[in-house]
Each structure stands twice: as structure tokens, then as C-alpha cells.
Amino acid sequence: MIISVASGKGGTGKTTIATSLATVLGSSAQLLDCDVEEPNCHILMKPVLQTCESITVPVPIVEMDKCTLCGKCGEVCRFSSIVVIGNQVLTFPEMCHGCGGCSLLCPEKAITEGCRELGVIETGLAGPVEFVHGRLRIGEAMSPPLIRAVKEKINPHKLAILDAPPGASCPVIHTVMGSDFIILVTEPTPFGLHDLKIAVEAISHLAIPLGVILNRSDVGDREVHKFCVLKGIPLLAEIPHDRQIAEGYARGNLLVVSAPQYIREFLEIFKKITELINGSKSNLKEALS
Amino acid sequence: MGKEIDSQVDPRFGRAQYIVILDQSGTVLEAVDNSQNLNAMRGAGIQAAKILADRKVDVLMTGHCGPNAFTTLKAAGIKVVIEQTGTVKEAFDRLNRNEVAFTDKPNAEGHW
Numbered sequence: 001m002i003i004s005v006a007s008g009k010g011g012t013g014k015t016t017i018a019t020s021l022a023t024v025l026g027s028s029a030q031l032l033d034c035d036v037e038e039p040n041c042h043i044l045m046k047p048v049l050q051t052c053e054s055i056t057v058p059v060p061i062v063e064m065d066k067c068t069l070c071g072k073c074g075e076v077c078r079f080s081s082i083v084v085i086g087n088q089v090l091t092f093p094e095m096c097h098g099c100g101g102c103s104l105l106c107p108e109k110a111i112t113e114g115c116r117e118l119g120v121i122e123t124g125l126a127g128p129v130e131f132v133h134g135r136l137r138i139g140e141a142m143s144p145p146l147i148r149a150v151k152e153k154i155n156p157h158k159l160a161i162l163d164a165p166p167g168a169s170c171p172v173i174h175t176v177m178g179s180d181f182i183i184l185v186t187e188p189t190p191f192g193l194h195d196l197k198i199a200v201e202a203i204s205h206l207a208i209p210l211g212v213i214l215n216r217s218d219v220g221d222r223e224v225h226k227f228c229v230l231k232g233i234p235l236l237a238e239i240p241h242d243r244q245i246a247e248g249y250a251r252g253n254l255l256v257v258s259a260p261q262y263i264r265e266f267l268e269i270f271k272k273i274t275e276l277i278n279g280s281k282s283n284l285k286e287a288l289s
Numbered sequence: 290m291g292k293e294i295d296s297q298v299d300p301r302f303g304r305a306q307y308i309v310i311l312d313q314s315g316t317v318l319e320a321v322d323n324s325q326n327l328n329a330m331r332g333a334g335i336q337a338a339k340i341l342a343d344r345k346v347d348v349l350m351t352g353h354c355g356p357n358a359f360t361t362l363k364a365a366g367i368k369v370v371i372e373q374t375g376t377v378k379e380a381f382d383r384l385n386r387n388e389v390a391f392t393d394k395p396n397a398e399g400h401w
């Protein structure tokens with residue numbers, strides 16, 4: 001089972017929720033930090049990292065003695081990463097998405113594939129929890145291929161918890177695609193609601209069941225509640241703005257460690273998610289029969 | 290920003306609406322519609338530079354020129370004059386009076 005934790009708005013508590021959920025599930029859980037631009041699950045989980053692997057994307061290398069300057073490579077490239085100028089072929093490897101179109105279409109087979117490092121993937125153990133995260137190379141602009149590589153580490157025998165980046169753009173979609181359930185963490189403020197709406201709109205195209213966890217639930221207004229009712233989105237839990245949690249977080253401690261009374265709440269969240277996944281599966285069966 | 294000799298020079302090269310090409314006497318030969326690059330997600334400067342290279346242009350006068358566009362223009366042997374403002378004609382006259390210098394480096398950051 002794969003559960004993604006996303007948010008829309010940043011700083012609502014994705015990592016807080018993902019790490020505590022993984023921790024209460026213990027040895028049956030695997031936590032994958034897919035926020036490769038700014039991974040931070042490790043700060044709370046304190047894993048012992050065991051492996052480090054470099055991830056690359058193929059980029060074109062042109063053998064000019066074979067090239068006839070036909071320009072097919074430049075025509076197919078949507079990102080202007082390769083272009084024929086006069087009697088030269090210029091490449092812009094930092095803009096290449098690694099689709100391989102140029103080398104495939106080159107009639108002279110003059111293009112071979114080099115590589116550009118995207119970043120690294122590190123794996124290890126945080127207590128009984130399997131831990132994986134990606135770290136994007138500083139200066140690299142493209143995170144989705146690294147996120148896909150992190151997701152290749154998903155252990156099908158575990159309950160995989162994916163901590164998504166904030167927002168509602170490509171990195172988020174690449175993270176949550178293929179999940180069985182998406183938790184959207186938000187806060188009851190106009191900002192939280194605004195970005196939640198965008199996230200729900202983006203994610204609804206994937207037809208994955210989702211639920212909302214309302215963090216700092218006793219600040220702000222009731223508009224997120226109303227939105228969830230209107231859209232039929234289940235509210236999985238409400239976590240109040242609790243000094244005990246904030247103090248623990250400031251020291252780098254997990255929510256369920258600094259406020260152990262929430263262990264039961266997190267187990268309950270997991271139970272609700274399981275029921276919602278099974279419910280949506282049986283609904284699908286009914287619809288198909 | 291327009292197709293005419295009296296149109297204002299767009300401060301951006303890659304995402305200028307039109308690229309006005311003149312001959313040595315200052316007659317407009319062509320105003321290339323650059324709207325495809327104007328709306329490109331990435332690589333606008335490279336593609337705009339390719340337009341000039343394919344038309345065998347000798348000199349580019351523009352406001353700002355980014356690193357990838359500059360690399361492409363340099364490969365095509367196109368000389369670049371940056372920091373141009375006012376109309377196309379005013380820029381052309383400055384070139385004719387030798388009041389401008391060719392740049393050896395871009396004057397804008399790459400865009401992501």
C-alpha cells in the first residue's frame with residue numbers, strides 16, 4: 001500500500017504527519033522523502049544511512065565526424081537542448097530532459113548518451129522503519145526524474161509513506177501518482193484553503209481517494225471544514241496548535257515522541273485510510289458489475 | 290515590440306514579439322514573428338538565435354541577452370550589441386555611427 005502526504009501550501013505539517021504515521025506503523029512501514037529539493041524527514045527520523053547512489057539523466061553527446069548537420073535532433077527537441085548552428089551542433093545539457101529523442105532520430109547515429117547527475121538517493125533504517133530519500137544536486141533544476149528514482153525504491157511488502165514536496169506542480173504529481181491514498185495536510189486559514197483547493201483540483205485528475213488532516217486546527221476559521229463537506233472529502237483528523245508539539249518539533253523530535261497521546265490518533269488515521277481505500281475499491285467493483 | 294523601423298526595441302531578446310531585420314542601408318528586410326518563442330516554456334533565446342543564424346544575420350542589437358542565447362549567437366558568428374533602448378531606427382543609427390561596442394558576454398541570467 002502506498003500513502004502520499006501532500007499539501008498545496010508549504011509549512012502545514014506534511015513532514016510532521018508523514019514521519020509520525022511511519023513511526024507508529026513501525027517495522028511494517030517504509031518512509032520515502034520525495035521532497036528532493038529540500039528533504040527534511042531525516043531531521044525528525046534520524047535514520048542510519050547505509051547506501052548512497054548517484055542518479056543521472058542521459059544527455060546527448062555529438063560525434064561531429066559522423067554528423068551531416070541535418071538538424072533532425074534540434075527539430076525533435078522540445079527544450080532546445082540541442083541545436084544545429086552553421087556547421088556546429090550545440091548542446092545545452094542542463095536543459096535536457098533525457099527523453100532520448102535526438103539519439104533515436106539521428107540518421108547517422110552520431111549522438112551517443114552521456115549523463116548529467118541529478119542528485120543522490122540514500123537509504124537506511126530509522127529504528128524499525130525503512131528510510132529512503134533523494135537529494136537534488138545543488139544547481140539542478142529538474143526534480144521529477146529524481147523523484148521517480150526515489151519511488152523505484154518503494155518496497156511492495158511495506159506500507160510506503162511518501163512525503164511529497166509542497167505545491168501542486170510536476171514534482172507533487174510525480175510523487176502522488178500511483179498512490180493508493182493521498183493525505184492532504186492543511187491549516188484552517190485563507191492561505192491553507194486557497195492552496196488546498198488548487199491541490200485538490202490538480203490531484204482529482206488522478207482519481208486517487210484522498211482525505212484531509214487539519215493541522216493547527218484551532219486557529220483560523222471554519223472555511224476548510226466547509227470546503228471538505230462541499231467536496232465530500234473526508235476529514236481524517238484535526239491536530240490542535242499544541243505547545244507540546246511545537247516545542248518538540250523545535251528540538252527535532254517527532255510529534256508522537258513529544259506528544260505520545262497522539263499515537264492512538266495516528267493509528268486511527270491509518271485505520272480510516274484503510275477503510276476508505278477498501279470502500280473506494282468496492283465502489284469501483286460495484287460500478288463495474 | 291513591433292514590426293516597424295519606428296517600433297520600440299524589446300528589452301528581452303528571446304521573448305521579443307518581433308525580430309526586425311535590416312540591411313546595411315537601414316531598409317527593413319523582414320520582421321520575423323517570434324510569438325512561438327515568446328510563449329515557449331524554455332529555450333526561447335536559443336531558438337530566437339537560431340532564427341538569426343538561419344537568416345545569416347551579422348549583428349544583433351537588443352536589450353538583454355541571456356547565456357544560452359549568447360552561446361548560440363557566438364557559435365553562429367553573430368556579433369551582439371546589448372543595452373539598446375528606443376526605436377529600431379535609433380539603434381541602427383547608433384551602429385552606423387560606430388557609437389556602440391560589441392559585447393563579449395551575456396547581460397542577463399538564465400531563466401528556469
